[in-house]
Amino acid sequence: MKEYYFAIIKFPLLVSLSLVILTGSFFGIALGSYFKLGLSLWDTVLYTALFIVLVVLIFSWILNLISTHRKIQPSSMAIYAKWMLFHVFYYIAKALGKITFQKDIDLQESFLNFNNEIVLSAAANISHRNILLLLPHCLQRSDCDVRITSDINSCKDCGRCDITDIKILADKYQVKAAVATGGSLARKLIKDLNPDVIVAVACHRDLIAGVRDTWKVPIYAVLNERPKGPCFETTVSTKTIEFAIKKFQ
Ligand code: SF4
Known part of the structure; x- marks a missing residue:
């Protein structure tokens, strides 16, 4: 502690x-x-x-x-x-x-x-309509049949990775959720979707690069967990994501 x-x-x-x-x-x-x-x-x-x-x-x-x-x-x-x-x-x-x-x-x-x-x-006492949940590709199971690129709705909800729960959260709170396979795609998604606030999930290195790269956009950073090593079948606390979304809505 x-x-x-x-x-x-x-x-x-x-x-x-x-x-x-x-x-x-x-x-x-x-x-x-x-x-x-x-x-x-x-x-x-x-x-x-x-x-x-x-x-x-x-x-x-x-x-x-x-x-x-x-x-x-x-x-x-x-x-x-x-x-x-x-x-x-x-x-x-x-x-x-x-x-x-x-x-x-x-x-x-x-x-x-x-x-x-x-x-x-x-963000206190402000209701944000356009919240973007930005996810790393490594959250997905490596042997998943579906290749999730930007839209997580193509996930078949098998429940073997956290994408299922995140999809449920995105539906529940009506927020956009997208998977970025790299910094360039993340930048493009931010430019296209123009969110008021972003809840970004990634590792330390990518989050630091992301928040510094797009420092003008408010980004709430959520660290992923890497039980199998970096960039491979990572996990995330959906409770932390939900906490952030609720704060921004
Ligand atoms: S939960 Fe979705 S993304 Fe994850 S392995 Fe299953 S189908 Fe693939």
Whole structure:
């Protein structure tokens, strides 16, 4: 339980720690230079620019922390915070994670969790009509007679894989469900169907690539389980999928 908790908070913890280290280093170096030699004009310009960058980083991070609990308004501010999350803070956490020998997979899971919190708080009290359930091809049994490409309705409901239950869920909540065999097809499906929100099932690597690739679209990430190894007859918790759909409807 303790380990699971640390895995969840790893991403926000690493970003916060990085910002504390950067702030401490900045003031240590700037004040050190000032008291030792005094600051030249160029030093003053440089330290002022670095200070502004630091303030922007801290402000943006606080905005992201707030967005895990409440919807950020105006929407341009929410988009800015999200841009910073995907294009700056993810890399900051990754860099400190590498230096401190953190497992990539834990950091990815924590990042996806953080993203999910933001997506859920932004969607609170909003009823989404166009929900897309995006599934990986590896959920299907390898010996299935039917080749499910994009539409899961061709599944014959034999019940040997989770597609049957997901099909029932999609019918029950009237959401679109599609199988993507790769990143290009996923992008095409998103472009064609133009969903308000996506519930995406995949492994760590594909989810990270997906949420970063289409960062403007709210994506609730659901990790699949891989009892037989990667990309082969994977499974997923349909309860988690149902939880996400109910939150968005
Ligand atoms: S549940 Fe559907 S997709 Fe899965 S093995 Fe059976 S027919 Fe194929």
